[in-house]
Amino acid sequence: MARFILSRRVALKQYHMAREHCDALAYSYKTNPVLWEVLRETDSLVGVSSMGSMERIGETDRVIYYLQGERRDEVKSLLGSGVRWFIVDNEPELRNLLASCDERINLLLRVKMREHTIYTGKHFVYGIDWRRAGELVREVRGSPKVEQLGIHFHRKTQNVGEWSLTEDVSEALGDVLDLIDWVNMGGGIPVSYANSKPDLNTVFREIDELRDYLNARGVKLMMEPGRFIAAPSVILEAEVLNVYEGNVILDCSIFNAYMDTYLLNIRLPVLGEVEGRGHRYLLKGRSPDSLDILRYSVYLDRELKPGDKVIFLNAGAYNFHTEFNDMPKLRTEIVEDFPFEVNAQ
């Protein structure tokens, strides 16, 4: 049966690499909930965005909760359970939160930054307009209910054009930096896939520049590297069920293993993949659906036969399952390390 395998060593290595570049790190739980079982032994905070996830996490003092339509009683419940970090992305939610709390909280206002990509136009962009956010920072700074105050913004992980961080932050928030304690950078940090190999040196250079800029103004940088930690930490191990005319049927599907193949056109690299030579295969999911193709064309250094394993790399981010075609959810097994080296860069 196909399974995900999570390497503690790789997860912690990725965590420490990211941690060097920020003052605090928050792992976004939804990226891959299983990974939190490893990261809870670090000093990582955890970003949570559903009441359902809260029930599984437990350690409320490390939670940064993204409010998104929670009712008054749910907000009360979160506060009562000990959650003290909140992110809000609209004013009604902010008012509701402040009215609900009796104790001091740490508040991050999600800011809608100026977008740097044409693709954003067709999507809703979360957050409070940066001009209005500046006004709210001034208002909330004086609130007796707010201990630490900051802003949160998102960049899209796989789009390198988004990474002009210092310019973006200084442009949008330069006027209010002396009023806040934190800048939280969400959206993750990119990793390599078969069809995208971002330049991580550039990304980390931009992050370091931002951190220096903020620290010089007394502001700390919190980072949410999400995909950067989750993706390389997990492999998808699938079994070959059938091979015919270069087509390989696996014992998993994009629908229960990796929907991002379809949703975001992310193509997972395969262990043993060689460029343009070797044995060419189409790696098919186990359904007759025409969308169910994990890789249309991959060249492997070996011939595949039924019973062989195919290992998809960088498979740990957003590998949620769907109930389509009654596909079973794949289990994630945590091991100390993979029996091979994984290069996430």
Next chain:
Amino acid sequence: MEYVKDVVWRRKMSVRDLVEALGSVGFQATELHKAAKIMVKMKSEGAKVILTFTSNMGTSGLRGLFAQLVKLGLVDVLITTAGALEEDVMKALGERFYIHRFSADDIELHELGMNRVGNVLISNDSYARFEAFITRLIEEIYPSKRSLTVSEFLREVGLRLNDENSFLYQAARREVPVFCPAITDGALGFHLFMARERHPDFGVDVVGDFGRMILTLSQEDRKGVIALGGGVSKHHAILMTLLSGGADYAIYITTSTQFSGSMSGATTSEAKSWGKIKDDSDSVTVIGDATILFPLVAFYAIEELVERGLLKVS
């Protein structure tokens, strides 16, 4: 009347020797020879030369030759399309383009994030890094230049590159204008649009550049056009010359033929009917792939001009 002569290889044959020999072969070889002669003539008689090329020429390895011609002072104006500019920048930033196959599996390439131009591949990552570069560049120039013509904008781009083989780099340092009337026809268009979303008063002015194009060579005694491929670039070049009496010299190299009535296939002879090329001009249309033909024409011209003492090369 000249006679056909057989072309044969001989030891230490130069490009000039080869092109001279091709002149007696017939068909397009003879037209190629004529083109090489015209290129020499236009420079030896002091003409100002407009070089136009299409995006795919920038994709190919011709881009370094364009830069060299600018550096050597053999061309005075460049007109091209957005793709050539983008790819010139990408290459200057160190991006590599891959030689592949015409008969590629394009679905496989899509899966790998590769975009095919003939038998050459460009990765999506190259576009992402180009986006990062150009976005940052616009933010850099915006505080001091909120509205500038396309050619002024491209000069700003060229000044920020560091690559001898970049035609934008060479043009910016030698005051050779680079025109791109269809600046939005590519990734650049998206990035310029997004820049305007960020800064509503930012813009690049195509009409302003059109005026500059018309006036740039209007007072010159002699004008030459070298058009590689067709489309917007080629048409703007001959449009430039129309208002001042037409081009005195013209070389077209194209794979298109005239029979569909397209600009790309239009011959130098057809341009005479419009007054865009003078009736008594030295002109030729060579049918074939510029990636093969133009280096022969240009290398011949360089060797001949050097031989005559009209061009110095280090």
